[in-house]
Amino acid sequence: MISNIELANLIFPDVKETVEDLEKRYPLRNLKEGAEVTRFAPSPTGFLHTGSLFTSLICHKVAKQTGGVFYVRLEDTDTKREIEGSGEQLLSQLKIFGITPDEGYLGDSEKGNYGPYVQSKRADIYKVVIKYLLEIGRAYPCFCSSDDLAKIREKQEKAKILPGYYGQFAKCRFLNNDERKAKIEAGEPFVIRFKSSGNHIRKIKVHDLVHGDFEIAQNDQDIVIYKSDGLPTYHFAHVCDDHFMRTTTVIRGEEWIPSLPIHVELFETLGWKAPNYAHLPVIMKLDEQGHKRKLSKRLDSEAAVSYFLEDGYPPESLIMYLLTIANSNFEEWILANKFSNMYDFTFSFEKMSLEGALFDMGKVNFFAREIFAKYTKEEIYEKAKAYSEKYNKELLEVINRDPKYFMEIMNIERERENPRKDFEKFSSLISSIGFFYDDYYEASIKEGLSFNEKFDKEIIKQVLNKLKGLDLSLEEQEWFNQMKTFAEEEGFAPNGKIFKANPEAYKGTVGDVAEMLRIVLTGKKNSPNLYYVMKVLGKDTCLSRIDNMINKLL
RNA sequence: GGUCCUAUGGAGAAGCGGCUUAACUCAUUGCCCUCUCAAGGCAACAUUCACGGGUUCGAAUCCCGUUAGGAUCACCA
Numbered sequence: 001m002i003s004n005i006e007l008a009n010l011i012f013p014d015v016k017e018t019v020e021d022l023e024k025r026y027p028l029r030n031l032k033e034g035a036e037v038t039r040f041a042p043s044p045t046g047f048l049h050t051g052s053l054f055t056s057l058i059c060h061k062v063a064k065q066t067g068g069v070f071y072v073r074l075e076d077t078d079t080k081r082e083i084e085g086s087g088e089q090l091l092s093q094l095k096i097f098g099i100t101p102d103e104g105y106l107g108d109s110e111k112g113n114y115g116p117y118v119q120s121k122r123a124d125i126y127k128v129v130i131k132y133l134l135e136i137g138r139a140y141p142c143f144c145s146s147d148d149l150a151k152i153r154e155k156q157e158k159a160k161i162l163p164g165y166y167g168q169f170a171k172c173r174f175l176n177n178d179e180r181k182a183k184i185e186a187g188e189p190f191v192i193r194f195k196s197s198g199n200h201i202r203k204i205k206v207h208d209l210v211h212g213d214f215e216i217a218q219n220d221q222d223i224v225i226y227k228s229d230g231l232p233t234y235h236f237a238h239v240c241d242d243h244f245m246r247t248t249t250v251i252r253g254e255e256w257i258p259s260l261p262i263h264v265e266l267f268e269t270l271g272w273k274a275p276n277y278a279h280l281p282v283i284m285k286l287d288e289q290g291h292k293r294k295l296s297k298r299l300d301s302e303a304a305v306s307y308f309l310e311d312g313y314p315p316e317s318l319i320m321y322l323l324t325i326a327n328s329n330f331e332e333w334i335l336a337n338k339f340s341n342m343y344d345f346t347f348s349f350e351k352m353s354l355e356g357a358l359f360d361m362g363k364v365n366f367f368a369r370e371i372f373a374k375y376t377k378e379e380i381y382e383k384a385k386a387y388s389e390k391y392n393k394e395l396l397e398v399i400n401r402d403p404k405y406f407m408e409i410m411n412i413e414r415e416r417e418n419p420r421k422d423f424e425k426f427s428s429l430i431s432s433i434g435f436f437y438d439d440y441y442e443a444s445i446k447e448g449l450s451f452n453e454k455f456d457k458e459i460i461k462q463v464l465n466k467l468k469g470l471d472l473s474l475e476e477q478e479w480f481n482q483m484k485t486f487a488e489e490e491g492f493a494p495n496g497k498i499f500k501a502n503p504e505a506y507k508g509t510v511g512d513v514a515e516m517l518r519i520v521l522t523g524k525k526n527s528p529n530l531y532y533v534m535k536v537l538g539k540d541t542c543l544s545r546i547d548n549m550i551n552k553l554l
Numbered sequence: 555g556g557u558c559c560u561a562u563g564g565a566g567a568a569g570c571g572g573c574u575u576a577a578c579u580c581a582u583u584g585c586c587c588u589c590u591c592a593a594g595g596c597a598a599c600a601u602u603c604a605c606g607g608g609u610u611c612g613a614a615u616c617c618c619g620u621u622a623g624g625a626u627c628a629c630c631a
Binding site (some may be wrong): 226233258353373 | 555556557558559560561565566567568577578579580581588589590591592593594604623624626627628629630631
């Protein structure tokens with residue numbers, strides 16, 4: 001009968017390298033004590049998921065704050081699910097959120113000495129390790145078809161025992177090497193399975209940076225490590241790559257905890273030191289029935305990072321939100337820092353919640369308003385332009401009419417200690433500032449005006465005529481005093497208290513007068529401070545809008 | 555179903571055996587300020603920490619059980 005080594009040579013005749021060669025090719029990293037090597041390992045199967053952004057944010061932070069290395073590895077071993085171009089897309093979106101790798105796959109290129117960083121280009125590396133496993137008898141070719149597998153599963157389900165390919169059910173385990181050779185030479189398709197020595201009755205102790213210590217059943221599944229397409233499965237690629245790329249801390253989603261025993265056994269069998277693990281809680285969402293479920297790209301728009309970009313949210317708002325779910329002390333910290341320098345926050349696994357948070361759009365909006373309020377008018381302009389060029393042609397056209405005018409609009413009540421906080425995303429900009437532009441203004445007044453019904457047209461006309469005399473060269477407070485005076489002269493109380501004390505004596509209050517003016521100038525009942533609105537609109541525009549309205553009311 | 559993880563208001567959470575009449579933030583509601591809105595200021599919002607039992611002088615905090623929710627059981631990652 002042929003030996004394991006002969007079998008290994010039969011399967012991988014071209015593999016000449018050894019595991020030792022690989023160890024030499026990828027030496028231990030020369031980093032200072034405590035420096036962590038982390039990695040973000042997405043699959044190129046679509047746009048960046050909010051949960052992936054969360055994971056990558058934490059990987060990035062941990063590496064940065066320990067003076068380590070953060071790299072990106074593309075896990076493209078599932079060729080069927082791969083979407084062309086999504087790897088590049090992923091990287092460019094990460095960049096928008098300030099997450100830039102020190103090393104690894106960069107979208108259009110690669111950087112670093114531990115590559116290749118794309119798994120499909122690492123096939124030769126996996127083969128070396130798999131060949132070694134074959135040689136030591138810890139891996140074997142499996143010729144079972146999916147039909148065979150289904151039959152085994154069916155049997156197990158009937159007998160109510162643990163399903164899977166393990167122990168006595170692992171048929172191909174019991175083939176001898178000559179039989180294996182014969183099948184291979186006959187051209188039978190096969191995969192390679194890892195030969196587990198575990199038993200699911202026994203438990204192993206594992207340590208997790210966020211969950212602490214816990215026990216979990218040993219792996220006893222003879223998992224596939226080498227698929228018939230010549231590529232490894234996730235489990236095997238993870239172990240090889242994180243070993244040879246010298247990752248110190250694997251940070252990934254909680255859904256990986258159940259497969260941890262597989263990884264632990266693989267590391268042990270290969271005689272490699274396993275990295276530290278941090279399994280992050282998954283971001284959740286409440287469904288219609290009130291059940292929690294994983295935020296899903298298919299069902300939830302906020303699961304795709306692109307949603308926030310397309311809607312014109314400041315990228316920082318999502319990052320801030322993600323940091324609040326990452327570390328419970330972040331909110332107090334960022335408040336104390338007046339919403340600045342969030343990248344200086346020190347993250348710690350200890351302060352991480354164990355439960356998956358429900359995604360809270362309201363909180364993202366809150367952060368977005370705070371961030372918008374901090375921008376200068378120039379920043380607003382730059383960002384609005386960049387956003388609209390990419391996602392919103394209508395807004396772009398409006399901004400380009402007169403960038404200075406746009407900045408003046410956006411600057412209303414901005415340069416002060418408590419600036420306005422009424423913007424959260426660029427996509428809704430036109431609906432709030434459109435009235436500053438004649439075409440949008442006219443379109444909105446065409447839809448009707450909402451003057452208070454208790455005033456008849458004559459009164460409104462009279463008041464408007466009077467208000468034409470308002471002097472915008474006055475200071476804000478004096479200007480408003482002038483409006484009060486005008487209001488009084490037209491029979492309106494200068495404030496609510498005086499009106500309430502003697503309602504019969506007045507037609508209304510100065511508030512009513514201001515409302516008339518506001519509706520005429522903006523077409524809306526709500527707007528920023530009228531004094532500033534008028535200053536930005538300019539005297540001529542204000543007068544013509546008032547005159548037009550008076551004519552309309554005739 | 556097996557295994558694992560988790561459990562404090564509408565949401566994120568602090569809390570680590572007495573300083574807790576449960577911090578803080580968002581949301582909501584009310585009041586104040588005010589030309590409206592946004593902001594800002596001030597309040598209100600869990601008599602109770604999923605439930606049941608224990609340990610203890612004392613439990614949201616420790617132990618046991620139950621329940622509920624989530625994850626996972628592929629030649630997908």
